[in-house]
Structure formats: C-alpha cells, structure tokens
Amino acid sequence: MTAATPTLSQPQNIAEKPPVTRRRRPDSTTILVTGLLVVAALYFLVPVYWVVVAATKTSGDLFATNGFLFAPHFVLWDNLANVLAYGDGIFVRWFLNSILYAGVGAVAATYFAAAGGYALAKYNFRGNSFIFGLILGGVLVPGTATALPLFLFFSQLGIANTYWSVLLPSLVSPFGLFLCRVYAQATVDPALLEAARIDGAGELRIFHSVGLRVLTPALVTVFLFQLVGIWNNYFLPLVMLSDSKLFPITVGLNNWLSQADRLPEFYQLTTGGVLLSVIPLAIAMIVLQRFWRGGLTEGAVK
Structure with a gap:
C-alpha cells in the first residue's frame, strides 16, 4: 500500500482585494442638463x-x-x-372669493374633464373624432379671446357681476379633457370594464368605481392646472365684475397697487x-x- 501524498491547500485567511473602481467623470451633457435645471429652479x-x-x-x-x-x-x-384689517377685512373677502372660484371651479372642471375624456376614449359613437377635434380647437383658443363675448352673453342673461359669471367659464377645461382622454386610452384596461359589466355594474357605476380610480394621477394634474389657472386668472374677473366685494385676490391686489x-x-x-x-x-x-x-x-x- 502506498501512502497518499499530501496536497498543499491555499491559505484561507488572505482577504481578496476588491476591484478598483474608477469614479466616472460627468460628461458634458450631464453638466449642461444640470446647469439648465439650476437656471430653471432659480427662475421660479x-x-x-x-x-x-x-x-x-x-x-x-x-x-x-x-x-x-x-x-x-x-x-x-x-x-x-x-393687510387683514384694511377696509374692514376686504382682503379676507377676496381670499374667500378666490377659494370659491378656484376650489369649486377646479373640482367641477376636473370631474367634467374626466367624464368627457373617459367617454371619448372608451365608447365608440358617431361623431367621436369630430367632437375630439373641436376640443383640440378649444385648447388653441386663449381665454382672453372669449372674455368679451362671454361678458355680452352673461349681460343678456342677467348674471354679469355675479359669482356665476366667473364660475361658469371655469367649469370647462379643454386641455383637461384632452389629457383625460389620452390617459384613459393608455391606462383603463377594457378587461376591467368587461369584468365590471359581467358583475352587473352599470356604466355610471363603472365610471365612478373603476374609471376615476385609474385616472387619479391625471385628475390630480388637471385639478392643479385648473386651480392655479383660476387662482391666477385676472382678465376674466376684471371684465365680469364691478363690485369690489366679488373680486378675487388678483383683481383686488391690482386695485391696491393702482x-x-x-x-x-x-x-x-x-x-x-x-x-x-x-x-x-x-x-x-x-x-x-x-x-x-x-x-x-x-x-x-x-
């Protein structure tokens, strides 16, 4: 019998050195984009x-x-x-008016935009494309171009210089409807709608239970756009309102500045x-x- 020759084993206590990684220098594109973002942040x-x-x-x-x-x-x-005490608290009245105009207008405009966008995206009916084309045309029309015709129309209806003269135009958001339609086409899966119909849910219930939940990110975006737009709106209230107690903050502050x-x-x-x-x-x-x-x-x- 021959004895087995011993084999030499490698030492186990020697720690392996980690690989040396070189720090990557930022390229010119990253520096340019970062600089532009800094300039944009400073601008705001x-x-x-x-x-x-x-x-x-x-x-x-x-x-x-x-x-x-x-x-x-x-x-x-x-x-x-x-500011809060001047004119028997007129600024507080303007502040509450702005909350009314912007809050009610943004919520209602968001709901109507969601309903219209969902319907255009998920239902096929005659005139669908034509209606969507009209909405796109409404996006291109600035609000200042419609302020004077609306004032003449509201004057004939007898609602000029009232809360309704500012609230009613705020209920329509062509851009919000366009955004909701695009988002509904991309995110609202037809399988969800068919499953809800099989369970016996009606179309309105499907929209409120399924459609609005899926559209939540788009609804928040539309709401914020409407909220900021109505809160900062100056020309429409200036044309519609003559009673200082109905002014929003924008018109009231400009009145002070004058x-x-x-x-x-x-x-x-x-x-x-x-x-x-x-x-x-x-x-x-x-x-x-x-x-x-x-x-x-x-x-x-x-």
Whole structure:
C-alpha cells in the first residue's frame, strides 16, 4: 500500500482585494442638463424669495434697500396684520372669493374633464373624432379671446357681476379633457370594464368605481392646472365684475397697487397680500404631488 501524498491547500485567511473602481467623470451633457435645471429652479424660486423679503419691509425700505436683502426694520407681522384689517377685512373677502372660484371651479372642471375624456376614449359613437377635434380647437383658443363675448352673453342673461359669471367659464377645461382622454386610452384596461359589466355594474357605476380610480394621477394634474389657472386668472374677473366685494385676490391686489402712486402705504399692503396669496397654491402642490407617482390600480389586470 502506498501512502497518499499530501496536497498543499491555499491559505484561507488572505482577504481578496476588491476591484478598483474608477469614479466616472460627468460628461458634458450631464453638466449642461444640470446647469439648465439650476437656471430653471432659480427662475421660479427667485421671485418667491423676493416676495418674502419685500413683505418684511416698509414702503421706504422697499425702495431704499437692496431688493434681495432684508432691511434693518423687520415689519412682516405688522404688514400682514394691516393687510387683514384694511377696509374692514376686504382682503379676507377676496381670499374667500378666490377659494370659491378656484376650489369649486377646479373640482367641477376636473370631474367634467374626466367624464368627457373617459367617454371619448372608451365608447365608440358617431361623431367621436369630430367632437375630439373641436376640443383640440378649444385648447388653441386663449381665454382672453372669449372674455368679451362671454361678458355680452352673461349681460343678456342677467348674471354679469355675479359669482356665476366667473364660475361658469371655469367649469370647462379643454386641455383637461384632452389629457383625460389620452390617459384613459393608455391606462383603463377594457378587461376591467368587461369584468365590471359581467358583475352587473352599470356604466355610471363603472365610471365612478373603476374609471376615476385609474385616472387619479391625471385628475390630480388637471385639478392643479385648473386651480392655479383660476387662482391666477385676472382678465376674466376684471371684465365680469364691478363690485369690489366679488373680486378675487388678483383683481383686488391690482386695485391696491393702482393706488400706491398716491398712497405709498399700499406698497406694503400689496406685497403682504401677494405673500398670503401664494400660500394656498404652495400647500396644494406639496400635498397633491404624491398622487402623480402612480395609479391606484397598477397591476390589477394580469
């Protein structure tokens, strides 16, 4: 018998060196895109910063100091108190009017856009393409072009200089309907609708139970577009309204600014009012942005 020759084993306690990775330098395209995004961010954030700084100054400091630096006299709380108290609280009335116009108008316009877009996307009927073409034409028509004809029409109906004269035009969103139609075609699976019909659900119930849930990201987008558009709308309320108690914030603040040449204290009221007017939009953007990231029924159809 021959003895087995021992074999040498490799040492196990020697740690292997990790591979050396070289840090990749950003290419010119990445640098260019990052620079453009920084410029775009500054374009939107600098005016907001200026409004915050201007709201902390007196009328004298507003013109005597640097516009992007705080003045020695910090009077933000005094300015906001004066804004809320001036004219027996007329700013609060304008603020509530804007909430009424923008809130009711955005909710109703979003619902009608969802219903119309869903119907055009999921039902085949005569004139479907023609109606969609008219809607696309409505997207191209600016709101300022229809303000005067609407005023003449509402004057004949007797609803000019009322809340309805601003609310009714806000209920229509051609762009929202177009967006909902495109989104419904891409996300609302026909299998979901057929399953609901087999279960005995009617068309309205299917739309409210299935269609609206799938369209949630598009609805949030339409709602935000309408909310910002109606909140910042100036020309339509200016044409329709003559009673200052019906003014939204935009028309009311411009009314204050027009008096600043004679009464400089209106500069403080205007800057303080502008600061208060942007708070609801900022809150809406922060709260609703999470709904953009995905649909509620992702993966429902297998």
